[in-house]
Amino acid sequence: MNIDELYIENLRNISKGTWKFHNEGLISIIGKNGTGKTTLLEAIYLVINQSSFRPGNNSTLIKKGEEKALIQSVTNYQNRDLAINIDVGQKLLTTFNGNLVQPKTISKKYDINLKATLFTPDDVNLIPGPPEKRRSYLDRLASEMSLKYKDELERYEKAVIQRNRLLKQNQIRQDKDFERSLRVWDERVALSGEQIVFERVNLLEKLSPQITLAYKELTKKEDSVKIKYQKTWHGSLISCLEKAREEDIKKATTSVGPHRDDIEIFLNNRDSRTQASRGEQRSLALTFILSGHLLLTDEFGEAPVMLLDDITSELDISRIFGLLENLPKDQVFITSALKLPGLEVSQEVIMETPFT
16 A cells, blocks of 8 residues: 555644655655654554554644644555545544544455554664563554454453452442452453453464564574563463452552563573663564564555654664665655665655744
């Protein structure tokens, strides 16, 4: 798939702009800070996912002093032109080929797979960062691979929230139905949680050979990379929840389950989270992003749009070249403050002045 045309109005620091993009190759977006480079990538991400990759609510998307923002796009998917428009006000309204649809339902309703792979400066902390960063990576990729996983994850997260709420309420006031209600939420957390772990482990098994190969391609070294799912509980989840019940009641939180798990990543049999060099950790982070991108390409027969935001601030040119050399020859957007020497660019977009 690819983004052919984009129109933006009152999105963050962009007042108004129209862009037409080449349908493949590297599209370099160049400009000083504050000229709207990241906002341009954010608009593309919003079109594909109907959500932003940046923190904040709808109001933060709208240019200061304006009441709403607008994104209009023409997206090509399997040789079909799709018109996807996003109106941002108090709510985020999405229209697909002129039809109003609920956000994040386009793929399910119309049986199409719109996907984007995103790499931001913060992603270099995927390896040394806290477990939630690695869980988040795995959950995003699993949700891209399967809408069923995405639905299951939402059910699990809601069940954990409800269980925690019940535990907190019990600290404030005792309820005679507390034990019965807690058992209900234990069952729901366990049912969805076991399925999530099963799917995560399966995904890591698919990723493992991709990661081994991608790391060698990126670094030109014959290093060994091994990944392993790290559960923070043993046995059935329902029995672990029951064992942890007394402690959970005391602390008013759910202490076991896939929301506490992690991924172990070994480089030459060393725990890369704590024993790899900073350069090795950055190469591994790139490897995970690239491997997920290639896995999605193989699974669906079409590469996601690749969005690389300001990666020159965290990665040296050799790693950037290594990444780009191994990407499918499809649409790749990269932002930077300066031109990158030696890159084979399909299209150059200059953001010359701030749009405010």
